[in-house]
Amino acid sequence: GENVEQHPSTLSVQEGDSAVIKCTYSDSASNYFPWYKQELGKRPQLIIDIRSNVGEKKDQRIAVTLNKTAKHFSLHITETQPEDSAVYFCAASIEGGGADGLTFGKGTHLIIQP
């Protein structure tokens, strides 16, 4: 089955600086890669996703890059703000397959220092 590794487990950055979280996956058949933000005790919220036919996607301060050959993808947050503090999860799945439940990374606790 799929295995998703995520680093770092904790990331502390100064407000206004950029944050980068990296993930690798093992199953070359995976073609859908979402990123979720989860605040304590709440539901995961989708912040951005990318499919394997695209190398990069951007939405305002958030961007995701995908390297299919190396099987890794990264989340980039620019101009970080205090409200960006949360746990971020990457995930992978095979979209359109019969079993497309998400395999999640272990999460990154992002701390924005004022």
Add this chain to the structure above:
Amino acid sequence: GAVVSQHPSWVICKSGTSVKIECRSLDFQATTMFWYRQFPKQSLMLMATSNEGSKATYEQGVEKDKFLINHASLTLSTLTVTSAHPEDSSFYICSARDGAGIQPQHFGDGTRLSIL
């Protein structure tokens, strides 16, 4: 759009009790729903995939007789934790998608289950 409602949000009960958790898609039809479990400060782990009108598909290591899943309609899936024990205490979250194999998944608010 794409709202998923989960009920109850919090359950505290005695060991040996069976607990039912409901997951509803409010504004779309969900042919497939997913059940995840999350222990404190850990990631979400897929437990099973629930397909409307058919048996659920369970992930390796998840006991199907312990975690009963029913997906009787296009808007409702239920997870029943049978004869719950303290080690079953966890945060259970469902998700649903509204397309035929098309992501993304939309998550419910989760159910915090505490077994005394």
